[in-house]
Amino acid sequence: MNAPVPVESPVADTYQDYFINMGPQHPSTHGVLRLVVKLAGETVLGVSPHMGYVHRGIEKMGEAQTAMQFTHLTSRLDYLSAHMNNWAWAMVVEQALGVQVPERAEYLRVIMSELTRISSHQLWWGVFGMDLGAFTPFLYAFRDREKVNDIFEKTCGTRLTMNYIVPGGVMEDADADFEKDTRAFLEYFKPLIEEYEQLLSGNIIVQERTKGVAVLPPELAKSYGVTGPTLRASGVDYDVRKNHPYGVYPRLSFQTALATEGDSWARYKVRLEEMRQSIKIISQALDQMPKSGPVRAKLPAVLRIPPGRYLSRVETARGELAIFLVGDGKPLPYRVKIRSPNFSNLSAFPAIIKGWRVADIVTAMSTFDLVIPDIDR
Amino acid sequence: MKEILKKTFEGLRGLLSGMALTFRYLVHPDKVITQQYPENRAQLKLPPRARSRIELIKDEQNGVYRCTACGLCVRACPNNSIEVIRDRDPVTQKAKLNKFIYHFERCTICGLCVDACRSEALRMGQQFETAVYDSAQLTIILNKDSKPAGEEPASERKTASTPSETEAAPRPPSVSAAAIQPTPAPSSPAA
Amino acid sequence: MAVEAAPLKQSMNNYDTNELVSVLTAKLQASLPEPWLVDAAKIVLAAIALAGFASVLAMILVYVERKVAGHFQQRLGPMRVGPHGIFQPIADSLKLLAKEEITPRDADRLIYNLAPLLTFVASFVCMGFIPFAPNLQAVRFNVGLLFVLGISSMGVLGILAAGWSSNNKWSLLGAMRAGAQIISYELSAALALLVGVIFAGSLDFHEIVKSQEAGWWIWRAPVVGLVTFIIYTIASTAECNRTPFDIVEGESELTAGFHTEYSSMKFAMFFLAEFLNVFIVSAISATVFLGGWMPLHIGNWEAANRIFDMIPAWIWFFGKVSALVFVVMWFRWTFPRLRVDQLMRFEWKFLMPASFATLAVAAILAASQTYFFAPERPAAPPVAPAPTKPPILANK
Numbered sequence: 001m002n003a004p005v006p007v008e009s010p011v012a013d014t015y016q017d018y019f020i021n022m023g024p025q026h027p028s029t030h031g032v033l034r035l036v037v038k039l040a041g042e043t044v045l046g047v048s049p050h051m052g053y054v055h056r057g058i059e060k061m062g063e064a065q066t067a068m069q070f071t072h073l074t075s076r077l078d079y080l081s082a083h084m085n086n087w088a089w090a091m092v093v094e095q096a097l098g099v100q101v102p103e104r105a106e107y108l109r110v111i112m113s114e115l116t117r118i119s120s121h122q123l124w125w126g127v128f129g130m131d132l133g134a135f136t137p138f139l140y141a142f143r144d145r146e147k148v149n150d151i152f153e154k155t156c157g158t159r160l161t162m163n164y165i166v167p168g169g170v171m172e173d174a175d176a177d178f179e180k181d182t183r184a185f186l187e188y189f190k191p192l193i194e195e196y197e198q199l200l201s202g203n204i205i206v207q208e209r210t211k212g213v214a215v216l217p218p219e220l221a222k223s224y225g226v227t228g229p230t231l232r233a234s235g236v237d238y239d240v241r242k243n244h245p246y247g248v249y250p251r252l253s254f255q256t257a258l259a260t261e262g263d264s265w266a267r268y269k270v271r272l273e274e275m276r277q278s279i280k281i282i283s284q285a286l287d288q289m290p291k292s293g294p295v296r297a298k299l300p301a302v303l304r305i306p307p308g309r310y311l312s313r314v315e316t317a318r319g320e321l322a323i324f325l326v327g328d329g330k331p332l333p334y335r336v337k338i339r340s341p342n343f344s345n346l347s348a349f350p351a352i353i354k355g356w357r358v359a360d361i362v363t364a365m366s367t368f369d370l371v372i373p374d375i376d377r
Numbered sequence: 378m379k380e381i382l383k384k385t386f387e388g389l390r391g392l393l394s395g396m397a398l399t400f401r402y403l404v405h406p407d408k409v410i411t412q413q414y415p416e417n418r419a420q421l422k423l424p425p426r427a428r429s430r431i432e433l434i435k436d437e438q439n440g441v442y443r444c445t446a447c448g449l450c451v452r453a454c455p456n457n458s459i460e461v462i463r464d465r466d467p468v469t470q471k472a473k474l475n476k477f478i479y480h481f482e483r484c485t486i487c488g489l490c491v492d493a494c495r496s497e498a499l500r501m502g503q504q505f506e507t508a509v510y511d512s513a514q515l516t517i518i519l520n521k522d523s524k525p526a527g528e529e530p531a532s533e534r535k536t537a538s539t540p541s542e543t544e545a546a547p548r549p550p551s552v553s554a555a556a557i558q559p560t561p562a563p564s565s566p567a568a
Numbered sequence: 569m570a571v572e573a574a575p576l577k578q579s580m581n582n583y584d585t586n587e588l589v590s591v592l593t594a595k596l597q598a599s600l601p602e603p604w605l606v607d608a609a610k611i612v613l614a615a616i617a618l619a620g621f622a623s624v625l626a627m628i629l630v631y632v633e634r635k636v637a638g639h640f641q642q643r644l645g646p647m648r649v650g651p652h653g654i655f656q657p658i659a660d661s662l663k664l665l666a667k668e669e670i671t672p673r674d675a676d677r678l679i680y681n682l683a684p685l686l687t688f689v690a691s692f693v694c695m696g697f698i699p700f701a702p703n704l705q706a707v708r709f710n711v712g713l714l715f716v717l718g719i720s721s722m723g724v725l726g727i728l729a730a731g732w733s734s735n736n737k738w739s740l741l742g743a744m745r746a747g748a749q750i751i752s753y754e755l756s757a758a759l760a761l762l763v764g765v766i767f768a769g770s771l772d773f774h775e776i777v778k779s780q781e782a783g784w785w786i787w788r789a790p791v792v793g794l795v796t797f798i799i800y801t802i803a804s805t806a807e808c809n810r811t812p813f814d815i816v817e818g819e820s821e822l823t824a825g826f827h828t829e830y831s832s833m834k835f836a837m838f839f840l841a842e843f844l845n846v847f848i849v850s851a852i853s854a855t856v857f858l859g860g861w862m863p864l865h866i867g868n869w870e871a872a873n874r875i876f877d878m879i880p881a882w883i884w885f886f887g888k889v890s891a892l893v894f895v896v897m898w899f900r901w902t903f904p905r906l907r908v909d910q911l912m913r914f915e916w917k918f919l920m921p922a923s924f925a926t927l928a929v930a931a932i933l934a935a936s937q938t939y940f941f942a943p944e945r946p947a948a949p950p951v952a953p954a955p956t957k958p959p960i961l962a963n964k
Contacts, residue, residue: 020737042741042908069455072487133811133905136399139641143410150424157428157501163487173493175426199395204388205812205904358741359815359907381918399640411643471727480881 017045022361024053030127030365031372033346042357047350054376062336067093067167067303070336074323075161078342078374080120081316083112086165091246091312092325093167096305099297105169105291106248107350109183112156112164113314114278118189118316119148123277124369128268129200131366137200144192147185167303169296179286186279193275201272210264212363214352217262224351225344228319230368233270234262235351240315252284267367278341304331318342318369342374427499428486433477433519442520443498446474453493458484474520481507482515586703589706613708618695622844627657629843633897638742638900650950664839667832676733683733684830684837688724691844693719693891698851699773701861701881713771716852717758720807724750727816727826730838734829742825745908746809746816752915753806753813757849759923760800763792763930764888784859788939792930797857799923804849805896806911808842812903813911850892854885858892861885 022035032053038045058073065073074085087109094101101109128139149159154175156164164171200206216226218234231238239256241249257273259266305327313322319341326335345368353364402408414421433442447461460478464472490498509515592613596606631646634656638645646653671680694716696706709715724747731743766773767789768779786793806813816825827838854860861881891936906914933939
């Protein structure tokens with residue numbers, strides 16, 4: 001029942017085209033992104049994203065910050081996956097310096113990353129409901145997210161830009177209540193995913209608005225470099241945690257959430273499923289984690305990055321984040337290049353939204369789950 | 378026709394079940410999660426590791442700041458939020474702290490300064506109500522004996538995170554000695 | 569217009585406002601020279617009373633909406649202005665009054681200023697027809713329902729005017745959607761109300777309420793009553809531009825749709841009109857389907873019925889309307905919104921055929937008088953007995 005209006009059809013021709021600005025300030029562009037939309041009536045003929053409103057020059061700043069100092073900037077890329085960004089940077093520095101990370105630190109890294117993934121997907125779910133017009137899921141999602149934030153605050157000290165995963169391990173050992181709190185959270189949250197399903201997934205209005213809308217074909221997705229749940233909803237089984245494993249992921253068993261249709265509904269279901277898988281990963285990691293031990297390898301006071309090129313990739317909540325580091329023997333890097341998952345995801349967006357309606361722009365962008373500071377860096 | 382009826386009933390059932398969920402929260406007012414801030418300041422206890430504006434730690438015995446003006450924190454800070462002005466003792470040539478200037482408007486509360494300090498002289502404070510009306514008040518001299526310039530004295534502030542409270546129980550420095558011991562086999566400190 | 573109907577049961581007249589009205593009329597007649605001045609004065613007084621009532625009502629509804637929204641969302645809503653935020657609407661009104669009136673530079677001035685007035689007037693006039701109690705109805709009109717349906721359609725004119733004159737593409741989008749949506753859903757709403765008219769046999773609100781003495785139409789008409797009530801609830805939610813049909817305002821897409829460019833009092837009028845609309849459609853729904861000010865009578869439970877009769881009619885009325893308004897708010901805070909083409913498809917391909925079908929079944933039911941509870945009308949006046957012939961004497 002959901003089909004795009006063919007843009008060459010006579011219906012579209014009878015209207016005059018006009019441009020509308022979903023401007024940098026908009027309730028639903030998830031950040032400061034300007035979309036210039038060409039419309040014929042209510043049908044979208046084309047979308048042109050204009051980004052750069054949040055450009056802070058993070059990559060350039062990387063050339064003036066030492067390895068330890070750059071960590072706090074990576075937190076601010078895709079701030080909803082802060083731990084994973086920190087991990088990417090820590091990995092690339094450890095690769096450059098040849099540092100081995102203690103085992104307990106690796107497990108803590110995994111647990112923190114998966115908690116961040118859950119927290120990010122919770123926020124995405126709430127905002128998805130809000131973009132569709134249901135205001136209540138937003139508050140339910142934030143209620144649950146507070147529990148994750150409390151866990152973070154007890155161990156890492158802050159709730160959003162944690163700066164906890166540093167080159168060498170983690171900043172300090174987990175709080176005494178960490179394991180108890182995390183297990184309590186997993187117990188608390190697992191039935192709530194079913195509540196989320198009851199509120200939004202079971203709703204016929206949500207289904208009608210997302211099934212069949214803005215289909216992303218797998219070949220198109222691969223050619224644009226889309227990664228993350230957006231790609232896995234189109235049927236392509238690519239997850240950095242499985243394809244290029246890092247940390248202790250090889251020791252943890254979980255399933256990749258996959259769907260084949262590639263429409264907004266598939267992207268929605270894939271993210272809900274990822275939350276369930278993250279719960280599994282965290283409980284395994286908690287079971288396998290060594291109960292005590294060092295959490296930080298000793299690094300020299302001045303970290304000189306040996307000449308060479310180093311690459312690390314992690315799976316953030318939105319896709320594959322890769323950091324490419326070029327060192328030349330000095331403490332400051334020669335070049336830091338960040339491959340941002342949201343940038344590639346956004347680039348696929350204009351191709352799939354033709355023929356749909358204004359309301360679908362908002363819905364589809366919401367299922368792409370973009371964080372604009374990551375696009376602009 | 379059967380399809381339409383089936384879809385109607387399925388749709389209605391989904392809608393009603395969603396309504397039942399919100400209704401359940403409506404009739405359970407005990408599940409409300411709103412906190413009435415600022416009236417609940419007395420109950421508002423931040424976890425010990427919660428980070429905010431940094432503070433200098435005084436030695437308990439002699440009430441002197443532990444800071445030796447070595448400047449490691451200045452070098453560790455990513456964006457020059459700390460300035461250390463030192464005096465040199467003319468006799469022993471040892472450095473002594475004159476002023477510890479903290480530019481709070483630049484600080485990102487990353488904690489690297491506390492991490493770098495070797496004399497355990499810095500800690501992350503817990504005072505989160507740090508908004509001011511005049512940006513000059515954000516440049517703080519931390520080794521003034523009581524409070525930063527321009528702020529009301531602590532005795533008039535009834536917050537859970539008054540400096541006096543946090544100073545009473547000095548928080549252990551963030552990097553414990555145990556954490557940076559060389560690990561038995563795997564670790565190999567970089568050249 | 570002599571209306572032939574059974575006399576009301578005595579209990580209905582317990583809280584009769586006829587006396588008040590006749591006393592007032594007498595006073596006015598005593599003080600004013602011309603009879604037409606008396607009528608004019610009565611009209612003005614009624615208008616003032618209704619305006620005051622409408623304002624108070626809107627304030628109460630704003631407060632209730634915020635509190636209800638808060639509790640659905642596990643939070644508290646307004647708590648600071650007065651105990652539990654009771655004076656929040658006053659603060660809101662003061663804020664709206666004090667705001668700066670910004671008019672966009674190239675806006676079409678006349679229409680820009682006229683639009684909120686159109687919408688507000690369309691809603692406000694309908695207030696006069698609602699029967700709050702047996703004799704508490706500002707205008708008693710024999711085609712009251714038809715008139716209300718007609719006047720409330722004028723509201724869409726205000727929305728279209730607002731969207732066009734704001735000189736803003738987003739507002740125009742919202743207004744165009746509104747035009748399509750409202751005129752489509754009026755059909756279903758009118759058809760659903762027509763079912764009630766068929767059952768009651770009159771377009772007059774007063775008569776419609778009186779016809780529900782034996783039982784409210786929602787359960788008195790087998791199945792059709794409930795189905796029609798549901799259809800009317802859906803259609804009227806769409807009429808008021810409330811979620812799940814609020815693409816017109818579409819806060820996530822259009823920020824505020826047709827009233828984006830309005831500030832201060834003009835926005836307040838749109839706001840007021842929206843809440844009045846919610847009240848009016850709930851009132852009409854309560855009148856036609858839930859018996860208006862008729863108390864609940866359960867079969868032969870005389871004791872219970874007497875107790876129900878003791879509760880004043882206007883309390884019954886406001887209770888029913890409040891329940892319906894609560895349901896409309898419940899929808900808003902639970903459901904996402906429909907896309908515009910889905911909304912139109914829902915109406916034209918699903919809701920309207922359903923309304924026609926219910927209308928047909930209702931016509932059959934009405935013609936055959938197949939209702940659940942027999943009307944408690946007093947027995948027909950006894951036919952005058954035929955003159956009895958004296959018995960034929962056997963041996964005359």
